[in-house]
Amino acid sequence: MACFLFSCKKDTPDVPEKKNEKWRTEAKTDSVGNQYYVVNTLDNTLEIRVDNKDGKTIFTEVCPTIDSTEIPEDMRNLIFYLVAPNRYVNSNNATLSLKIFLDGFELQKKYVQLLANIDLDSKKFYTKKYKVEEPLDWAYVGRNVSLVQWYGNSLLVREGTDKDLNRGGGFMGLGQRGTQLVCYERDFSIRYTKDIDASDAYYPSGDQPIIPINNYEYMLFLNDGYVGRMQIVTSVEDKWAGKQVVIWRDNLKETNNIPADYSVKITDYNIQNNVVSASYNIYDEKGQLKEKRSRKWAISNGMPLGS
Template identity: 90%
Template sequence: MMMNTTYREKSLGILSVCLLMACFLFSCKKDTPDVPEKKNEKWRTQAKTDSVGNQYYVVNTLDNTLEIRVDNKDGKTIFSEVCPTIDSTEIPSDMRNLIVDLVAPNRFINRDQASLSLEIVLDDLETRNKYIQLLANIDLDSKKFYTKKYKVEQPLDWAYVTFPYSLVQWYGNSLLVREGTDKDLNRGGGYMGLGQRGTQLVCYERDFSIRYTKDIDASDAYYPSGNLWNIPINNYEYMLFLNDGYVGRMQIVTSVEDKWAGKQAVIWRDNLKETNNIPADYSIKITDYNIQNNVVSASYNIYDEKGQLKEKRTRKWSIGNGMPLGS
């Protein structure tokens, strides 16, 4: 009986020690700061930031996939998708061989939709004779994701103009892209279509089905640029607002056929400096613009020759003919 009691006491003692050690270890773990999980990536590109603070970047993962990710302004990943058309052999080992441009969401066009342009250089970074271009359309609300791949291995392969602002968020959630052969895009020098207009203007839906195409063959072809303030009003026309006080209803004119049809780039325009009789050494800066119920409006500041603010004004126009509607 004494032996059983002693055995039980020893067993309880050992169990108590184990429980104390477990409690000690648990308490130590709770007091120790969480160690950040190691990112599953070999490299990532420098982030591109939109107007609300979302950051867009491309990652080469340890699993040999190419991923597009978006973090919100708080650093939380809100979008992450593998590029399905890029295989492991096409992912550069050096991050410098991947160049990324962002077409950020626009509050007047696509407030939740972004597009990314990826250029992957497959040979020498200086010559760039062989490369892949990838367009990616992202919907940050629905999380839908579409890509279109262009693989250029010879001058007759199809490609698109890739310098910043060459892609344009467009009417009805579409995307304007200037395309052409590599030879045509590089005809004037540079690389990847830098400064070249291409041979076609293609309007893509978000899933990259084609809404329409227009040949670019006129010597003075006119089409929008992504770095301009514009609000599309149909497939071919838009209101243009230039920072220095120019407001106009513009039309895409890209071909001789367009000209034969009587189309003109400018439907109507208003140079605010001229219509306000502003002195030549004064300047104007548009601060806000909008379209509501077929009424175009723009707010702007007037500065004197020393750059001092003199006055704030607002002007309105009829969208159809540009008739001023008062301030």
């Protein structure tokens, strides 16, 4: 197993002019228009850059743990994902996930994975590198939906051996949950680690509309009108301790006595002063807007508090 950590802090950064490049990846864009991309420079360095919506470079940093021999000549041997800042969780913090195939895209047996945490406000930058050369080397599930911005400025990552994550010929760990759920601080120090060994292990996904409320629980706001306080349950030990996935729930369609052929869509949600709130629209069977409503709940037990 090979694993490397590096941190770089810049309190008052000077952003250099863009260098000439051998190649750059297609940009990934967040909700405010910032664009993130990876660059192979003529100096044989791998850089991460961020441009704002006006095209001005607001962040650039060399990936210090990626050496020149690990930078692919062919851009097709690198894949990267963006875990964009979440206005409810870590509003200035993005995470990039890179996978570089050292033996080519066709083989995918030897590769480097890199996690990079970027604070767009302070310009602090931290990376964590995994290098896989053997099936038992440590890796992580690298898709953006498998990496979750988490409570208190942390990040949830599912890890395991390459043999475990890519069992059955999977790609980027697709379909394999891993053997550990790790909660990392932004500098990649470990907040906690949980085993994943329950047959029906439950953990959040990065594409879910959520607001974490502590290390293990979060509010879930599904678009079809489901609001619930959920809990991470990943191990037999959790089950022995009596932990339940759903602490409380409210299906807005059911509790509002909305006709079966009508639909509900959540349009906004938030948590303030231990009160959960959601705004939602009600549509008829033809998809026409019938009514706009809102609801509040006590975060502790889900008791409705009125509109």
